[in-house]
Amino acid sequence: MTPKAITDAERRDRLRLSRTETVGAVTAAALMRRFGSAKHVLDALPDLARRGGRTAPLKVCTTAEADRELEAGAGLGARLITAGEPDFPAQLAALDPPPPLLWALGHVDLLSRPAIAIVGARIASAGGQRFARQLALELGQAGYVIASGMARGIDGAAHEGSLATGTIAVLGGGVDDVYPSEHAGLYRRIVDAGVVVSENMVGRKARAMDFPRRNRIISGLSLGVVVVEAELRSGSLITARLAGEQGRDVFAVPGSPLDPRARGTNDLIRQGAVLCEGAGDVIEVLQRPLRLREQGDLFDAAPTDHDGLDRETERLRERVFALVSPTPAPIDEIVRALAAPAPPIFAALVELSLAGRVELLPGGLVAKA
């Protein structure tokens, strides 16, 4: 689709939609596709949730609450960019679903340049940090913006190395959540020379549950992810896995078997990640023809015939719900099991998710909530 400019009111409605309980990225994208604008979605939301089987009324984010977040963001000098707007990063827009919105503080234009993520261990070796800094510097000189998570260790070194050429810090909390505290100086330099982004609410401190979504944005913003040092079962490996699922290239820096911080990266190489000994290895792979997928038709669809869909949905809804289990399963399976057209089944699932009865997950999966 062609991204298009929107009104401030529509942007605020998209913020309200995103901040409403039981509305995740999958649900938001599905509803935007169905109703065409956040305003129409918000109008329909309580009714959809009730039909999905919700007894307590759905607590929709109010205009006042959204205005408070918008004012807090404006106070920082941050910008809210929603999926489908021209400034929304193209690589992120290509995700299914894309994050519904992004707060950006600093040089927003960096988000439209090709980016490479460099991530790794928080407790990194001196050599690992030196390598990350140098890699960020060389990739920056080659024209790539560097994305990372502003964590201790490798992340911090990657930002340091790319301050002069372009650096993107993706935070788990709001764009004003400076963590760890010893990175306060680095944070200020990134805001000055680079850009800080977050999907989370302005003013919100990061919690453990925020990091998977944060990691998904780091990889999603990037053409490829380089993992510099990582133990087995570490967050960097999750970012690498997400990158693979998003069709992005995964690079890993090898290390001695005697170094526990190389376990994760060596394992990635064993699983097919590209072995990275320097910027050349990354550039060589990325200079293959770009594989950026066409953006979907998220906000382009004309509003659908609600009443017709609703009648079918009503009949189908409980049959659909009966097929959902606590283990995430592909929605396709439910469609096959019911031998019915997919759109009404999907509409039923969206309503069930608004009611908090099922959870729609990235990758076309659904689970009982």
Added chain:
Amino acid sequence: MTPKAITDAERRDRLRLSRTETVGAVTAAALMRRFGSAKHVLDALPDLARRGGRTAPLKVCTTAEADRELEAGAGLGARLITAGEPDFPAQLAALDPPPPLLWALGHVDLLSRPAIAIVGARIASAGGQRFARQLALELGQAGYVIASGMARGIDGAAHEGSLATGTIAVLGGGVDDVYPSEHAGLYRRIVDAGVVVSENMVGRKARAMDFPRRNRIISGLSLGVVVVEAELRSGSLITARLAGEQGRDVFAVPGSPLDPRARGTNDLIRQGAVLCEGAGDVIEVLQRPLRLREQGDLFDAAPTDHDGLDRETERLRERVFALVSPTPAPIDEIVRALAAPAPPIFAALVELSLAGRVELLPGGLVAKA
């Protein structure tokens, strides 16, 4: 073929054949296939060389010279085993061509057990040597004999780690050529507990030109080769390449890009070698069904119709020679260029090689000498 026992006289004749100028492994194998025994080959040799275009008479290794080598070997307590004998290592016999013979000093029975080669840098890090020693120990405990080249660094550590479970040192010089001198103690312990082997003449000091053949035996004896530390363009990488050409598994231990001794191993991984962080990675690959190729029919063929072949060969020989250039080229290409049957062309090449006019190389290649 079924290996078969031979007389001492035939063994001595095979030694004489191997020690005769212009007779390499390819030529020896071809002549043994054609004439069925070394005795018959030796009888035909001067005539074949003359027909190949040799003007000076071919200097065939004499019985006396062979006896001197046999006595020197016996004096050490070493055994001569020729290709096709029951004790000749099966993995080596599967090579095309196999080394024509092997001197073995120590526990010859170790040569019939499954072996893994561990090789690497002479100037190795302490960590690399510790890793090699531990890897050899664990692979030894898993039932594998360890083969290496008794060089400084990784090789020495691999032997140390496998003295108790079985170790094979393959030397570039004769089985009595102790090099480097600081490995004199290790050499004695290998002779006591393991086995020292060499294709080279007893009493011969290793020269630079001996090491490629030595490396070919290290990899040829083994199901797989593990490279522990190696700079780019090092001998260990040649052994790894030979192993790949011989259809053996190649393993490489990764290392930090900041360590020059990891350049070669990281590059091997990039080229498809199995990443090795410990014995488990090697065992997992080798426990796949064994791919040891059937031994060829090197010494089984009935003697062929010499006269018929000879007449064709005579006509073809100069046309064949005209097609050979100083750059090694596949014999197949010559066969295609002449659009003639392959056996007489090959016979012509063998005679040309005995005459010192062409050189037959492993891999089915030929070059002008």
